[in-house]
Amino acid sequence: MNNLSQLRDKIKNKSKKAALKATNLIQNSFGLSGGNMTQHDRVVFDLKGYIVIPAVLNKDEVKVIKDLVLRQKNDPESLPPHERYLPGGAFAKLIDHPAVMNVLLDVIDPDVNKIRLENAFLSYREKGEGEWNPHAGGPTTNPNYAYNFQDGRIYAGMTRVVWELNEVLEDKGGTCFIPGSHKANYNIRTNPVTTIDARDSGLWESYSCPPGSLIIFSEAVRHSGDIWQNPHNPRAAIFCAYNHINVRHHKPTIPPEVIANLDPKHQRFFREVYHPLFD
Numbered sequence: 001m002n003n004l005s006q007l008r009d010k011i012k013n014k015s016k017k018a019a020l021k022a023t024n025l026i027q028n029s030f031g032l033s034g035g036n037m038t039q040h041d042r043v044v045f046d047l048k049g050y051i052v053i054p055a056v057l058n059k060d061e062v063k064v065i066k067d068l069v070l071r072q073k074n075d076p077e078s079l080p081p082h083e084r085y086l087p088g089g090a091f092a093k094l095i096d097h098p099a100v101m102n103v104l105l106d107v108i109d110p111d112v113n114k115i116r117l118e119n120a121f122l123s124y125r126e127k128g129e130g131e132w133n134p135h136a137g138g139p140t141t142n143p144n145y146a147y148n149f150q151d152g153r154i155y156a157g158m159t160r161v162v163w164e165l166n167e168v169l170e171d172k173g174g175t176c177f178i179p180g181s182h183k184a185n186y187n188i189r190t191n192p193v194t195t196i197d198a199r200d201s202g203l204w205e206s207y208s209c210p211p212g213s214l215i216i217f218s219e220a221v222r223h224s225g226d227i228w229q230n231p232h233n234p235r236a237a238i239f240c241a242y243n244h245i246n247v248r249h250h251k252p253t254i255p256p257e258v259i260a261n262l263d264p265k266h267q268r269f270f271r272e273v274y275h276p277l278f279d
């Protein structure tokens, strides 16, 4: 290949890349790619690091999932082996629930094949149970906790999707957040400030929501579990950790028989960690 044709190819590639970048920028700015997150939710997620989507599941749907997780907790032997652990059994169809995917396609990657589910567990707390344990927040170079905003869109790493199966009352035990701390400049993750982390510092935000609601947050936002104080019901919440296919935070613990029995459209969330470009 002579120098002139090499130069021509180089210019061609560069202009292709520039056109793609401009297209992405326009699409991202007008919310034309990714999920169908409303502009309201998109801005709130970016601003605070979390959003609450109330009553995504109806009463009957909540009952089915609650029955499953309580059986998994109290009487696992009564279930076939592949339904004894999350995300198996009736829960599986929630892996790619449209309300979840609308957000993940916007904040992790617009290509569903680049989104993984790392783990899922039940958080069950009776009144008085739980602990105050602030973590995350501030800048990080660790890609699994990444939170970036570039070319008109969010690029998040680990993103928690929480299904609240019982009612949550504000400041009575739901997950707490310091809104905006995923973009804080001071490193409150490695250099925590006691007066900021105190539960009564006035900087923590919680939420109330009916059963079947979704809380979705960037693992980069400073957050904490809390002591459950709701006198009416225990906390029953399913915590799912989604991430970009390029990184993994958790050691894999989901039994292979659980994954083997999922529908193929759900199995793809448990692919190995690598870039699908190499398929």
Ligand SMILES: O=C(O)CCC(=O)C(=O)O
Pocket: 123, 160, 174, 175, 176, 223, 224, 225, 226, 239
């Ligand atoms: O238990 C909670 O409400 C919060 C859990 C938590 O800290 C986490 O997901 O990293």
